[in-house]
Amino acid sequence: MSNFPHTTAILAMSADGKISPHSGTPARFSSPQDLKHLEEQISLCDAILFGANTLRAYGTTLTIKQPHLLAQRKNRQQTPQPINIVCSSSGKLDQNYRFFDQPVKRVLLTTQKGKENWLNNINKNQKQILFDDYLISEHNQEKINWQQIFNHLKAIKINHIAILGGGEIIASILAENLINDLWITLCPVILGGNQAPTPVGGIPLESPLGMKLKEIKKIEQELFLHYQIIKH
Template sequence: MKRIEPRPQMTVVLAMSADGKIADAVRSAARFGSEHDRAHLETRLAAADAVLSGASTVRAYGTILPISSPKLISVRRDRQQSPQPIYIVCSHSGHLDPTLRFFRQPVPRWLLTTKTGAADWQDGEKAGRFEKILTVSANGDGLDWAIALPMLYQQGIRRLAVAGGGQLVASLLAIGAVDDLWLTLCPLLLGGREAPTPVDGIGFPAKLAPQLQLCSVKTIADEVFLHYQVRAQTDAQAPDALA
């Protein structure tokens, strides 16, 4: 696997059920985390220059989680960051409902898409909904992240938080672009073979499976907060080794 450089440091932040689902089988917006989890998520997002979400996640929720804590906003200002991170939606098609509440939230919004996906947002009534539109080519797995991540780095994004969904996380893991994961284990069981997981897609063969190192475990009430670092891929795990 060719190392992608330069790129932002990338952190995945997700809450999941005890059986490893990030939403139910009909992909409803998952709001099963507690107030502790919400505060945890806000803290993780506040540490980033930008937050990356797949279009399906934005469609499901209709909103994003802005930074509301005065303390976190003050810390961001002390770091010479804007009060809110940039919220970047990635979408191959660019298909988003312009009436979503997301477009009325007081946060900076960027769109990462293809030239075709950008067309509707550059002219007409949709123009101006995104402060910046970045276009990259597509490959068989969607957007070409080998181009997109260095582009984001060149735009000044050094720390990037990924807030879902599972397909996006899978694509980034597959190219070795994820540095660490914060996973909140919530006390419910969702089940369902069609319910999304933190890492969707076609999955990884055992020899290619990303390996994790546990950094910390914290329990608050019935929730468990896990922090993992993604181990560097060995030569034996590289795709060429299985050819």
């Protein structure tokens, strides 16, 4: 048995390979069908993980609302909502996001310095503690040690994680060979621009990663592509 959770990256992409028009801005080009697909996928997971820029772009998280998905989670003895893990090495986040009022368990994945930054900021603003727990990356004060973090999550019975972005987070976890599969929604739109972020951006991979196409669905004008990452 693996010492790491099963990890699925889920994202929507334009026909020219972009995940948003500009860095730090939300993607608004996918459809209600894609939102439904995303809700179905995260409903299968024990936790979802996303980066600080994704939180900054949207200010919220997607919660499971469909009654049949909530019932399925109850039957699997899962909590109504997956744990929401926000990754921020610096810990510099705005406490006024609506995310902090949503009915989910919130965990900050950060460095020791990032936790200090966050706690100092909320104490300065006389805010209550807005994260339920913290995951502290060891051995490196600047970057997240993904193998250590994922090993810990597996040990506390987090068996399936969905990674929702952004591109640098996905790239850094791919570089550690820790993503098992990938769902891409290919949307019928062209964004253009040489600064628009891509699904895997910012961190070069040592060698190309192969994938195996497991499933393809067409709903109206969108394609839903499910790939298995070929481990190296």
